[in-house]
Amino acid sequence: MIKLKDIRKSYTTGFNELQVLKGIDLEIEAGEFVSIMGSSGSGKSTLLNILGILDDYDSGTYHLDDTFIDKTLSQKQAALLRNRFIGFVFQSFNLLNFKTAWENVALPLYYQKVNRKERQGIALDYLERVGLREWADHLPTQLSGGQQQRVAIARALITKPKVILADEPTGALDSQTSYDVMEIFKQVNDEGITVVVVTHENDIAGMSKRIIRLTDGLIGESVVNEH
Amino acid sequence: MFDLDKWQEIFNTIRKNKLRTFLTALGVFWGIFMLVFLMGSGKGLENGVMRQFGLKVKNALFVWTQRTSMPYEGLPPGRRAQLTIDDVRAISDQVPTVQYMAPRMWVPSGEIVHGDNHAAFDVRGEEPDIFHIEAMEMFDGRFINQIDLKEKRKVAVIGHRVKEVLFENDEEVIGSSIRIRGTDYLVIGIFRSLDSDEDATEEEQTIYIPLTTAQQITNRHNEINWFVCAIYPNASTSKAETEIKALLRKRHRIHPDDPQGVRSDNIEEEFKEVNGLFTGISLTVWVVGIGSLLAGVIGVGNVMLIIVKERTKEIGIRKALGATPFSIVSMILLESVFITTLAGYFGLLCSSGIIILMNTAVGEGGEFFYNPQVDMGVGLGALVILVISGALTGLVPALQAANVNPVVALKDE
Numbered sequence A: 001m002i003k004l005k006d007i008r009k010s011y012t013t014g015f016n017e018l019q020v021l022k023g024i025d026l027e028i029e030a031g032e033f034v035s036i037m038g039s040s041g042s043g044k045s046t047l048l049n050i051l052g053i054l055d056d057y058d059s060g061t062y063h064l065d066d067t068f069i070d071k072t073l074s075q076k077q078a079a080l081l082r083n084r085f086i087g088f089v090f091q092s093f094n095l096l097n098f099k100t101a102w103e104n105v106a107l108p109l110y111y112q113k114v115n116r117k118e119r120q121g122i123a124l125d126y127l128e129r130v131g132l133r134e135w136a137d138h139l140p141t142q143l144s145g146g147q148q149q150r151v152a153i154a155r156a157l158i159t160k161p162k163v164i165l166a167d168e169p170t171g172a173l174d175s176q177t178s179y180d181v182m183e184i185f186k187q188v189n190d191e192g193i194t195v196v197v198v199t200h201e202n203d204i205a206g207m208s209k210r211i212i213r214l215t216d217g218l219i220g221e222s223v224v225n226e227h
Numbered sequence B: 001m002f003d004l005d006k007w008q009e010i011f012n013t014i015r016k017n018k019l020r021t022f023l024t025a026l027g028v029f030w031g032i033f034m035l036v037f038l039m040g041s042g043k044g045l046e047n048g049v050m051r052q053f054g055l056k057v058k059n060a061l062f063v064w065t066q067r068t069s070m071p072y073e074g075l076p077p078g079r080r081a082q083l084t085i086d087d088v089r090a091i092s093d094q095v096p097t098v099q100y101m102a103p104r105m106w107v108p109s110g111e112i113v114h115g116d117n118h119a120a121f122d123v124r125g126e127e128p129d130i131f132h133i134e135a136m137e138m139f140d141g142r143f144i145n146q147i148d149l150k151e152k153r154k155v156a157v158i159g160h161r162v163k164e165v166l167f168e169n170d171e172e173v174i175g176s177s178i179r180i181r182g183t184d185y186l187v188i189g190i191f192r193s194l195d196s197d198e199d200a201t202e203e204e205q206t207i208y209i210p211l212t213t214a215q216q217i218t219n220r221h222n223e224i225n226w227f228v229c230a231i232y233p234n235a236s237t238s239k240a241e242t243e244i245k246a247l248l249r250k251r252h253r254i255h256p257d258d259p260q261g262v263r264s265d266n267i268e269e270e271f272k273e274v275n276g277l278f279t280g281i282s283l284t285v286w287v288v289g290i291g292s293l294l295a296g297v298i299g300v301g302n303v304m305l306i307i308v309k310e311r312t313k314e315i316g317i318r319k320a321l322g323a324t325p326f327s328i329v330s331m332i333l334l335e336s337v338f339i340t341t342l343a344g345y346f347g348l349l350c351s352s353g354i355i356i357l358m359n360t361a362v363g364e365g366g367e368f369f370y371n372p373q374v375d376m377g378v379g380l381g382a383l384v385i386l387v388i389s390g391a392l393t394g395l396v397p398a399l400q401a402a403n404v405n406p407v408v409a410l411k412d413e
Helices: A044-051 A075-085 A100-109 A115-131 A145-157 A177-188 A202-206 B004-016 B018-053 B085-094 B146-150 B160-166 B197-201 B211-217 B237-251 B267-310 B312-320 B326-363 B376-402 B404-413
Strands: A002-011 A015-028 A033-037 A059-064 A086-089 A163-167 A193-200 A208-216 A218-226 B060-065 B098-107 B112-113 B115-119 B122-126 B136-141 B155-159 B178-182 B183-193 B206-210 B226-231 B261-267
Touching: A002 A044, A002 A177, A002 B211, A015 A218, A033 A044, A033 A177, A033 A202, A033 B136, A044 A059, A044 A163, A044 A193, A075 B312, A075 B326, A086 B085, A100 A115, A100 A145, A145 A177, A163 A177, A177 A193, A177 B261, A193 B122, A218 B261, B004 B018, B004 B326, B018 B267, B018 B326, B018 B376, B060 B211, B085 B098, B085 B211, B085 B237, B112 B146, B112 B160, B112 B183, B115 B183, B122 B211, B136 B326, B155 B160, B160 B183, B183 B197, B206 B211, B226 B237, B237 B261, B237 B267, B237 B404, B267 B312, B267 B326, B312 B326, B312 B404, B326 B404
Parallel strands: A033 A193, A033 A208, A086 A163, A163 A193, B122 B206, B155 B183
Antiparallel strands: A002 A015, A002 A059, A208 A218, B060 B226, B060 B261, B098 B122, B098 B226, B112 B115, B112 B178, B136 B183, B155 B206, B178 B183
């Protein structure tokens, strides 16, 4: 599903060039449930941004579902690929505050030009799946953190993506809610969707099937969890 | 292409930021309001002053003679040329740009009598062409015609004021007679002056009789006092003026450079000056109006920039979810066009309303202010400019928004 070869990425801040990724080789098969761990500054967020085509890379090759992701991709092509292949879940949920739960969930379909009525139907189905059907008409500010993250997950799932990319999805949640959220990811993964979670919490990483450790911009070790 | 989501988007933003939207809209509103209001007022002032000119033909030329100031061909200065009908006919023949020619003569008249009523009025000998030069209309009856001239008829066309003074309210005027210098004249018409107020009052106290009749009763055959002529509208009055004066000097042996001798008055000059004044005024109005419009439009652009900054995170989220740059651009553009158009439309509406109110308040009585009006074309043009400039000012922030790096945007708090 995901194939990275010798991916390098550096940022220039002032006069300093900071090498963040120093040649990442990584393969993630379809249907895997992988967590990427590493201390802060290890480059895990940068890696996730490149995987999500939110950021470009300097050198190397990236294949997503056998599609070569060119580093010189136009913004429009990147947007279309993101919309088709990838569902994002963020630490801070990133819901639009002035839209109701179902409108937030339905937003990716808006960019697929699905009409409003149809969008609403599909969005309600996905809210049902994360157990928030009754909260469909609430604004994000009226929901708890756990509920907001579940809305965000429903939003990530609505386009039937190949890969779910989650950046510290439990970072803002208490442990019980974190487990609930991870449980949802597990169910999603059971349906065959590839899930990649970035986290620095061991117990959260432990709920995935494989842990990849990142140290100083390089893949350190890759451990398969026994469940 | 009506897209409910996009419009909901716009209304959401507007609803969330009422004050900011209001202030932005106010800038545009004020801009177009000032432009249209100033132009309407300028037009009102112009109409008012132009009305002072009355409906007098704007290219009329008045010509008379004075004592010469220079000796010429052995003749001493101080002579005064007597204008004659022959001069007038010669001018009509030799100056092709003359459209109407009206020689005139004063008739010393004393009291004019009708029944028991009598009063002093000016009496003038006229030819039919004067009807096309002076601003006047027939109130009743007819004007002097060629047959009256030819037969030197004792007929009179009287001003409306003359009729009021000499005749009783219910009296039949046309066909009755008035006595001038002891002779009865048949009243054939009553005229009203279309000149500006003061001049009209004076003019309506005048009695016109055929020029030939006037010449006969004053025993001044062939002579006239002065004449007024109208030049064809597309010809130059000043050029005709020069030609006519040159011709008259030649006919009366006056030095070609004599500033006295033949004198003339040319309304065109005066008219041009006033016209120039109003060109200046309307230029000022345009500069000020467009300036304030521009200020409003720039204000919109400014606010749109701030909006984009504020919505950086939202734009980042949308991009992560698959929004193309185009969809972001169109979202921001629609918003700015919507605000400017709506505000501009209200501005147009309000200023037009006020101008209509002013028009009603001033009515017919305005001395220097009359019939303020807005050119619909200008109003619509301003609105179109507004929509386009709304789009243009939205464009920079919109493009900026489209180029927001989603990674950076998502970190924005």
